[in-house]
Amino acid sequence: MCGIVGLYGHESARLFCYQALWSIRHRGKGSIGVAALHVASNTITIAKQLDFTDKVFQSENFLEIEGKAFIGHIRWPTQGKKSKRNAQPHYTQGSRGRIAVASNGDVRNLDKLRKFLDEHEIRVYSSNDAEVISGLIYYFIDQKQKTIAEAIAEMLKMVNGAISAVFMADWEDALYVFRDSHGFRPLLVGVVDNRYMIASETCQFDKVGARFMREVDPGEIIKISDEGLQVAARVKSTGRHFCSFEYSYFQRPDSIIQTPNGGATREVSNYTIRKELGVQTAREFPVINCDLVIPSPRSGIPAAIGFAQELNIPYEEAIISEGDIGRTFIESNVKNRTALARKKYHIIEDIVRGKVVCVVDDSAVKLLTVSTLMTLLFEAGAKAIHFRSAAPMYKNPCYYGVETKIIHMLAARDKTLEEMRRIVGSPDSLQFISATGFRQVCEKFGTGFCFACFDGNYPE
Template sequence: MCAIVGVFGAKKASTVAYYSLFAMQHRGQEATGISVANGENIAVYKKKGMVADVFSQATLDNLEGTCAVGHNRYSTAGSDSAGDSQPVFAKYKLGEISVVHNGNLINKQEVRQELIDKGAIFQTDMDTENIIHLIAKSQEDSLVDRIKDMLTKIEGAYCLAIQSRSKMFVIRDRFGIRPLSLGKFKDGGYMVASETCAFDLVGAKFVRDVKPGEMLTFEEGQEPQSEMVFENVDFHPCAFEYIYFARPDSDIDGKNVYAMRLEMGKALARETPVEIDLVLPVPDSGVAAAKGYADELGVPFEMGIVRNHYVGRTFIEPTQAIRDLKVKMKLSPIKHLIKGKRVAIIDDSLVRGTTSTQIVRMLLDAGAKEVHMRIAAPEIKYPCRYGIDTPTKAELISANYTVEEIREKIGATSLGFLSIEGLTQSLGNERNYSLVSFDGKYFAGGNEDTTGCAGGC
């Protein structure tokens, strides 16, 4: 779920990268970093924390150069130390290199052990460090050929921005699991970012999405050079980008996130209608789906739960104790709207059940007559291997209980999920979406993984 950005040919590339990462803060809050190349060397600055807290104007002024790559970290597993933040930088035979990565390498352990057996020394738990070792140890003569060699040895989900002292290379895996888009500045510079909302903030014009299996090479004085580095492209964009990850104003692979969530809400209403007085969203990612649900049923929609925006997203916090506390800190009901009403509360997904239980209890305490929980996504029954924090089946409530048992556990009057068919119809059946969390069909890397994600990006 990390955010990456790559900027090339911009006068103040570090500032562009900073604002781009700020726009994509929702994709990771644990650490952030930027590296800048000026043709002669690469400078890196990264720390734990959020973008606005980590970078000062003085720091950005010291990162001089026209090429920058940046990263917001959301860890799928492993350490949350500052050492596990990105970009990952190294000096090697051909010079200096810096790498940022969004995704999860499913063969991380096998590759790492092979590298260790050959004498490699690792300093982090990140799968991203595998990438830089593979490039450094390749016997190919040029960096571009070393990158291609590296790509033959890794499997899984990845969007990469790789920076040398004078060039930038951008790659999207052959499945296109994670999003990546190309933008252009009026003065001719270019950027890539995980979400198009970053373009809007820095004044870049969307050009197109990076194709699955494509590598873009950026070099001074030239237009970006495109090369398909995989013969067998099998496009599986992640449905969770539309359900939860992305900002509603972003366009992911040509589809607006808000519009897709609205359609999911309408489909949910058709599949799980209920007699109610009011529809409420769980802010903020449940808003569009709740609007669609209310519109389809012809029931009033109200923002009946107030969110404290100074508290981070509970899903990406690393410990359950912090998640529990932050639900109470983050959400507060408007009792005037809720008292005596039959309400439907719409959320984007249900993972562990902790948040849903507290929200139902909160609404009942506020005087709701009935609380009908509706989830604008299918039941999450399988761990994801491609970069979502659902480590084991034991933590997934839908993997262990029936819908009725979950309803009893969370205390709702009724509970309904969007079907897989309803989801795919909402998104458009013309694509073969990655639905592994819902159907357990692992198209990359073989069979179901019950141990969960092993990567650290």
């Protein structure tokens, strides 16, 4: 999971790029990078830094970068370790010039593509898949004399995986945008002051006063220039397979999802969907004689509200989250993740002491956060604790942009519900919304989703 932004031709492109990246820092804080196209000198300048903090934009390399078009990226590592070399945007340099790419997603056939590039003498210096994407595009431009749009299309045909990306070349006054044929990861088009903007979430548009226009279609390649926005090419799509976990966890609750719905499109907030998932969870697994419903902050709040309202149980926010610690799900090291969770959460004891409480979360994948919360609530004097997840049991690895490829870290993969209950500290009950119920809620708001992490049916 990463986040991207692209701006072309706006006088405040650099400022808007930084503001838009800051608004999606929940999508990853491992690194931040921007690239700027300076048309007059035919140059692309890149600035990168590890660890995304509010001081990044005050550093000299970020303050001095200028250009007509900007692309930006924040990273949660899924391919390659956390390092400045693996930070995006990535570039490829050759006799034709320099190109730069920022991508959100994951490439499954990476080793095969690396070998292909090596055979054609295009060097890849990082372990990040975006540099492979950049190298493939450059191969088709430089060695096969393709146009940029044609080269992107040829690359998309070779890649097996998820790609939502922005691209620039130092010899062309334009910004390119493209998405894989399944549309796994979000990629959106907006307008601010009659200039086009690209984003991963609509909250980025809100941050700079832009208006959300539409999604980039699966397999679509867009060119943005002084002539406006045009569809430069398309590759064949087998249908939209948007990640349903974006609904339940990744995106900010105020971000809007645009979904196909009976030949038209429908716009709905993640908050509304998560609240409805909480309602469905309550219908499937109600808690009898419960005093309080408590959300796991902060992404569990909408589902907990829906759960509480459906069962007419009082709702209280008794778990306080240290906001500056960020999402512990992103941390792959078990010891670090457990320590962060312990530091991140605090219980308001007089709310839970002597009470039967139900904790509702948006999801429970590795169970480390759940285990920490159960321990803290018991220590705070809760009489009984029930746990409900508004996402199904996460049994299968994701190969399309989520760091869950390490199968043994998926608690539901090979454990029964009772075994998981004991692992997290033996709450009085532990339940997950059914995969069927989850799908029904998602499809209530539209069609074209990927549920592979829950049901094991990977799109072809």
